[in-house]
Amino acid sequence: MTTTAISPIAPGSARTLPVLNDCCTPSSTMSDDDASLLAGMFKALADPARVKILSMLLNADEVCACDFSASIGKTAATTSHHLKLLRDAGLITGDRRGTWIYYRVIPERLVAIRDALSLGR
Amino acid sequence: MTTTAISPIAPGSARTLPVLNDCCTPSSTMSDDDASLLAGMFKALADPARVKILSMLLNADEVCACDFSASIGKTAATTSHHLKLLRDAGLITGDRRGTWIYYRVIPERLVAIRDALSLGR
């Protein structure tokens, strides 16, 4: 998919920075779509409850939905809300087995977050 | 290259799952402080404008503040607001040189985000 790359400015050049009279080199911008997509993934993680949920899923590769509520200290309704946001963001998935629903993390999406920031380099 | 690797979860372990009568293994929870800290960093990136700003900074390791406004299509006031949020989150830093202010990314903080997701582990 479209990940970074880009190298917007001459690679080894531009060590001299404009100090006066000229400040702005155009410097390419990420597309609106890519920025919104990435921001959406970050938004999905921008809450302590959801961070805890993800943390639990990263430690035990499958967690019963019934376990989240007590662990994060929120009502079942609120917990379900957070689970839905994480699901909609494509970060986790859950399947029902009988009475209970088990959630797993989708590792590819987390890797996508890291790569999008070009942190791996 | 920056791609994949990572093996997100313990390879062959934990294949027996509770299916009936018992669903919840305690499964350790992240501390409130850690969760809030992490969520705060994600929140700082949970907006397209701020993602664009960070993207620009990752591509050119120093960008004049005057350049952001046009690139992200927001007013100077709004741009300044977003820069402040990124600054407060410790993700970027800016220093004034004469008339203009130049921003840089603080790579350590971004690495912290990646590590916190325990993708490398």
Place this chain on the structure above:
DNA sequence: AGTTTGTTTTGACATTCATCGAATCAGTGT
């Protein structure tokens, strides 16, 4: 002094978000 330009803060507004109670849906039982 005053002017000009770049940046931040203030104030206000509209939108989004987190939270919970209550109602509803989904499965498993009796």
Place this chain on the structure above:
DNA sequence: ACACTGATTCGATGAATGTCAAAACAAACT
């Protein structure tokens, strides 16, 4: 059929957020 339990959705409320115009601040220049 009914009851029970786990999970989701609905509705409402208070808080947080993004946005901009206007004012204030900072630095350089006349």
